[in-house]
Amino acid sequence: MLKRERVVLAGLAGLALVATAAFLGLNLRGDLAFALQLRGVRLLALVLVAVAVAASTVTFQTVTANRILTPAIMGLDALYAFGQTALVFGLGAYGFATLDPRLKFAGESALMLGMALALFLPLLRARMDVTLMLLSGVVLGVLFRSLSALVIRLVDPTAFAAIQGATFASFNVIRSDLLAIAGVVTVVSVAAIWRARHALDVLALGSDPATGLGLDWRRSAVGLLALTALLVAVSTALVGPVVFLGLFVVAVAERLVDTRRHTVLLPAAALVGVVILVGGQALLQHGLGGEGALGIVVEFLGGVVFLALLISEARR
Amino acid sequence: MIRIENVSLTRGGARILHDVSLTLPKGGLTALIGPNGAGKSSLLSLIARLQPLQTGRISVEGLPVDATPGRVLARTLAVLRQDPGVASRLRVRELVGFGRFPHSRGRLTPEDDAVVAATLDQFDLTPLKERFVETLSGGQRQRALIAMTVAQATDYLLLDEPLNNLDMRYARDLMRRLRARADAGRTIVAVLHDVNQAAAYADRIVALRDGRLVAMGAPAEIMTPETLDAVFGYRMRVVEVDGRPMALHHL
Structure with a gap:
């Protein structure tokens, strides 16, 4: 690891700690234990989302060999939301309501995993350029959102209420009932991605050089896409769809460490994610008094970065 | 040794390779030549298992390329395709x-x-x-x-048009380096566009046209107006310079 990379990582870790302390400590009053517990749960959720989004975006970008597309832009979270809707439709409101939320999460994740692999593997194998991938991502996103809308129109009012209840998650309404299972899935998936970090470096060279260097490209791509899908399921289940967070986090991290080596980029992206989500929430909540705005702010910044990347890519 | 047996390849309905069988001994520099679309790159990428084998068999150093784990093969064979x-x-x-x-x-x-x-x-x-x-x-x-x-650091090195983009000095440097590696006992197979580079440095030349093996042999055997006509489809003069055949392919 170069000196610069070490300095940046240490700096980011420090910032993340400061953000965490600010989030937990600012304006603390009333029953300390209660307030800390409340904030602790939210903090855990934000950290899980940050890590899941960062790791899934880095992995997805490496496997698809581009720096503009993210799982969210390719419509993966819309796919997850469609899975939720389809599950209510299939089971009925009663069946859905009586299911254990963790079982529901597992079912939705499995549904999404299957569909994600079925959809994206052919796209990957055809090795389309970024523009085509982007276009198909937009189309797929619209498709899933429209399918969800269609299903919502087909169901009766009780099922409609159940769907609303299942898909209401956002940064303001974090699904804390799913924290434990989300935590387990995140830790396992991120550990698997971390183990594959050197293979990811090689995969980034493209399928021919990676095969030449002894990687089974297809098997690695399938495995890594599956992990990406799981992590998207985690973040979407906890806080709902966030389109540009991953792109923003990874673009900032990559510029800070100035390398695409995953040993450095993965932790850097995760730390940037924590700083932005936790620090942003602390600042908005206690500094600016607009606690509901985190999602909007993140999407706004991410959208700007997305445009900037598109424009700079077009210039090259 | 690289053993290629009855290899055919069809892509999108078009026949790229047509029942190619060929054995390259261990050691030495082999040049693959042929006009555009002859199937040189396809043959190379099949040997390097960069695309799946449809029919026929290929083995490198006794390892069947379609059944050997990638990690094992990557320590025996290295490949570079055109600008990845x-x-x-x-x-x-x-x-x-x-x-x-x-x-x-x-x-x-x-x-x-x-x-x-x-x-x-x-x-x-x-x-x-x-x-x-x-x-x-x-x-x-x-x-x-x-x-x-x-x-x-593999015993087998497959290069697809390694001279692409190189200026004369580095092209010559590279060919000499490949020659030295071949002399040290390694096996090198390179797709070359310039028949004169092939004639000057290769131990043997394999010529393909329309997916078929047209000719194979030492440079002196291949570098004749008749054989080059059969491969590239036009007659060119072949002269001898310092005992080496040289095709005036640009005239």
């Missing part, structure tokens, strides 16, 4: 370091570092080693990619 277009933000040193991946799975040992440093030196890349690959010129990038393949 490295998109990743990588330094030259890191790119060449990837050649060591089959040996150390990404954790470079001091031994790997020594190989990388020596290879960088060999290809005149040491002054460029901290540069990002995307900032290099076409020829510099080509040298870096060849260096990565060479750093893999």
Whole structure:
């Protein structure tokens, strides 16, 4: 690891700690234990989302060999939301309501995993350029959102209420009932991605050089896409769809460490994610008094970065 | 030894390779020549298992390429295709370091570092080693990619148009280096566009046309107006310069 990379990582870790302390400590009053517990749960959720989004975006970008597309832009979270809707439709409101939320999460994740692999593997194998991938991502996103809308129109009012209840998650309404299972899935998936970090470096060279260097490209791509899908399921289940967070986090991290080596980029992206989500929430909540705005702010910044990347890519 | 038996390849309804059988002995430099669309690159990528084998069999050093684990094969055979277009933000040193991946799975040992440093030196890349690959010129990038393949330190080296983008000096340098490696007992197969490079440096020339094997032999046997006509479809003069055949293919 170069000196610069070490300095940046240490700096980011420090910032993340400061953000965490600010989030937990600012304006603390009333029953300390209660307030800390409340904030602790939210903090855990934000950290899980940050890590899941960062790791899934880095992995997805490496496997698809581009720096503009993210799982969210390719419509993966819309796919997850469609899975939720389809599950209510299939089971009925009663069946859905009586299911254990963790079982529901597992079912939705499995549904999404299957569909994600079925959809994206052919796209990957055809090795389309970024523009085509982007276009198909937009189309797929619209498709899933429209399918969800269609299903919502087909169901009766009780099922409609159940769907609303299942898909209401956002940064303001974090699904804390799913924290434990989300935590387990995140830790396992991120550990698997971390183990594959050197293979990811090689995969980034493209399928021919990676095969030449002894990687089974297809098997690695399938495995890594599956992990990406799981992590998207985690973040979407906890806080709902966030389109540009991953792109923003990874673009900032990559510029800070100035390398695409995953040993450095993965932790850097995760730390940037924590700083932005936790620090942003602390600042908005206690500094600016607009606690509901985190999602909007993140999407706004991410959208700007997305445009900037598109424009700079077009210039090259 | 590379053994190719009855290999055919069809892509999108078009026959790319037509029942090709061919055995290349261990050691030496083999040049694959032929007009555009002859199937040279396809044959090379089949040997290197970059695309799945449809019919026929290929083995390298006794290892069937479609059934041997990639990791094992990557320590026997290294391949470089035409400009793979490295998109990743990588330094030259890191790119060449990837050649060591089959040996150390990404954790470079001091031994790997020594190989990388020596290879960088060999290809005149040491002054460029901290540069990002995307900032290099076409020829510099080509040298870096060849260096990565060479750093893999395999007995078999497959190169698809390695002279692409190289100026005369580096093209000559590379051919001499490949010649030296072949003399040291390694097996090199290179797709070459310039028949004169092939004639000057190769031990044998394999000529393809329309997916079929047209001719195979020592440079002196292939470098005749008749054979070159059969391969490329026009007559060219072949002269002898310092005892070596040379085709005046541009006249």
